């Protein structure tokens with residue numbers, strides 16, 4: 001059952017609504033609507049909004065006309081009715097006068113109630129619908145307009161009571177809602193607003209609040225408890241209203257009365273979201289009647305009242321007329337503020353309210369003019385458009401509650417999203433864990449495989465070691481087939497080539513070396529010759545050349561070690577120079593330049609050497625030996641020399657390895673002299689060379705000393721090379737001629753025994769060599785090297801002999817090379833033409849390097865020595881063409897050799913000239929491999945062909 005709630009709160013507004021834009025049911029936003037159509041009105045702890053979702057629409061004021069029957073008094077005064085209602089919407093005047101012809105005879109309205117119609121019918125057909133709009137949240141105003149005594153009060157009293165009945169019936173019928181009904185009443189008397197419920201409060205002020213709209217200050221509101229309560233309040237107001245007696249009305253209303261019901265409803269059940277209450281104001285307005293003074297016989301107070309009444313009604317008519325103008329712009333001024341009545345009824349007149357106007361009129365012929373004025377007013381009023389909207393109230397409390405719910409909802413969504421993310425993270429982590437697990441398993445397998453491979457390798461190495469040990473103890477019992485493929489054994493297979501050990505010799509691809517050689521790091525032969533001989537092929541064992549070959553390998557091994565020593569010396573020099581760079585600021589300029597030049601030269605050597613050329617050179621050299629060996633092995637050496645004789649010869653040719661002493665390296669920091677000695681193996685200990693910084697002068701001296709040592713080492717290597725070539729030559733001679741130890745010993749026996757004899761023999765042999773160089777077109781670089789290297793030392797005899805024999809051999813076969821370019825004994829013999837071309841290229845190279853190797857002053861000095869005018873054209877070409885052209889002239893030969901060495905070589909002025917020649921990079925230019933090759937030595941030191 002519906003109930004009418006009683007609430008302690010009171011409203012202080014005038015009932016004007018708050019216009020709010022609503023975007024949805026649960027959220028609304030207020031905005032100021034300061035135009036004439038409505039204003040916001042903030043209400044205590046409430047937000048009133050208008051629901052515009054299709055419920056608001058423009059609506060004309062509902063205008064009806066009610067005819068009052070003639071009263072007994074009027075009938076007594078011979079009044080007669082001149083108005084009739086041909087239908088429910090038309091009222092027509094029966095009285096026609098020629099002078100009134102400009103007035104319409106009939107008027108059409110929404111409803112016309114003839115005199116017989118009851119007030120209930122007027123209410124039901126002319127006001128009920130509008131009145132009950134307040135129950136649905138729409139403001140509503142019903143007022144009566146008409147001349148005095150036309151029945152306004154009579155009609156409005158009945159309308160209010162019928163509306164009250166309907167309102168309470170509605171409340172009864174809508175028990176799922178809670179209703180709050182508040183009553184207030186006011187009157188405007190002589191343009192003074194007063195509270196009918198509390199008349200003692202005096203005149204009320206009308207406030208125009210920007211937020212709340214028109215507000216009647218201190219207007220009392222009564223919560224209506226029930227219908228009787230409402231009726232009692234109405235009675236109170238009626239009793240308090242200003243009335244007076246006029247000629248036309250015994251109880252004439254002398255004021256405008258406004259009865260206001262504020263109806264608020266809210267659903268009883270708490271639905272989702274905030275509680276939305278509906279609020280509306282229902283005004284019942286009983287206007288004072290327009291009157292004509294002549295008719296009312298007003299005077300004094302009554303006259304004054306009439307003036308105010310007419311003035312306010314005139315303002316109302318003006319407002320209605322202006323609002324009814326279809327051409328009116330929204331900006332057009334509407335004089336609401338010219339009367340309190342229009343200010344208070346502002347929403348009802350063209351605003352947020354539904355409005356019904358009941359125009360009351362007397363049908364008497366005596367009131368024709370006043371009646372027509374009423375009909376004119378009614379005609380204007382029915383053209384006024386209102387726009388009533390549903391007013392929704394959301395309390396702050398409910399709004400906060402709703403917002404909290406939304407926040408909770410969002411938080412829940414966020415939690416769900418977070419949980420979802422967490423779940424996905426967990427899944428990802430699980431997947432990663434699985435991957436890690438799988439990888440760990442694979443790693444475990446790999447580790448096992450590695451361990452297994454390592455154990456196999458250890459086992460394999462042990463087998464190899466056992467096999468090697470067994471072979472050392474008794475090589476014959478070791479079957480080569482039992483030796484595992486040592487693809488990973490020791491360092492022999494670093495190049496990945498297959499090594500097969502058989503009969504004391506290792507074959508590593510294209511490399512042959514003796515077992516003893518491989519095992520003797522310091523060059524000493526660990527296995528006796530006889531022992532080696534026992535394991536080499538019988539063909540080689542019986543061959544004197546085999547003995548020579550073995551010695552060749554020994555020499556080569558020693559040569560390699562010397563080369564390594566030289567490399568170490570170079571590195572020491574390099575480090576020394578680097579140390580000097582740190583103290584270069586303390587050097588005097590000359591020393592700095594000297595050191596810088598040395599450093600540059602050494603850098604060039606070092607950079608070239610680190611390109612791997614030395615390895616290549618050694619390989620080439622070894623390759624040459626291998627070919628020699630293969631050739632030797634392929635021959636049937638039935639008449640090779642006696643091995644003992646060859647051994648004897650080799651003993652005599654034993655390499656002279658004097659104890660070199662490294663030049664002192666001064667150390668200013670340690671104040672001592674460091675000596676690097678050549679050990680038994682001929683390896684120089686230079687380990688500490690770089691640890692000592694020196695003064696620039698000392699350092700430079702040290703560098704020069706080291707440099708001289710390197711040069712000496714290279715000279716020894718060169719001699720070894722010669723010695724090796726001699727032996728190779730002898731091997732080939734033996735192989736070719738079938739000669740035996742006599743030939744081999746011939747070289748040895750040719751070594752002079754007395755210095756005097758050797759001196760003359762040296763001179764003769766050198767002249768012969770000079771001649772043969774010319775005949776054979778031997779490289780001028782080779783000539784220079786040879787000349788500067790061998791000066792007549794008794795130890796040089798063997799080299800002189802080798803060179804002489806080689807040249808004679810070349811001379812002998814030059815004709816063959818000329819007529820037949822086929823290989824001789826597998827060797828390619830350079831033809832005289834190709835040798836001449838090679839010499840020519842050397843001369844061109846000299847021309848090329850003259851400017852780069854020598855300074856201008858040095859060149860001028862040389863030109864003067866050679867008799868070339870300084871202003872001559874092509875001086876360099878002339879000089880190059882003169883070199884080595886007169887072998888009979890000892891001075892010319894000397895100058896030629898020094899010039900070539902000076903130009904081509906890295907010249908060290910501090911050292912012996914003859915010992916610098918081995919830095920020459922030019923080997924005899926030939927497309928074919930010559931039998932005597934200097935290039936390995938040159939490339940060993942990174943002095944590849946230029």
Ligand SMILES: Nc1ncnc2c1ncn2[C@@H]1O[C@H](COP(=O)(O)OP(=O)(O)OP(=O)(O)O)[C@@H](O)[C@H]1O
Nearest residue numbers: 068147148149150151152153154249252253288289
């Ligand atoms: N429709 C009607 N049927 C019978 N009597 C009516 C009718 N209308 C009005 N009367 C009577 O007419 C008289 C005047 O009516 P009422 O006081 O309501 O006029 P009024 O328009 O309010 O006048 P005023 O403006 O002076 O107050 C009253 O005695 C009333 O009873």
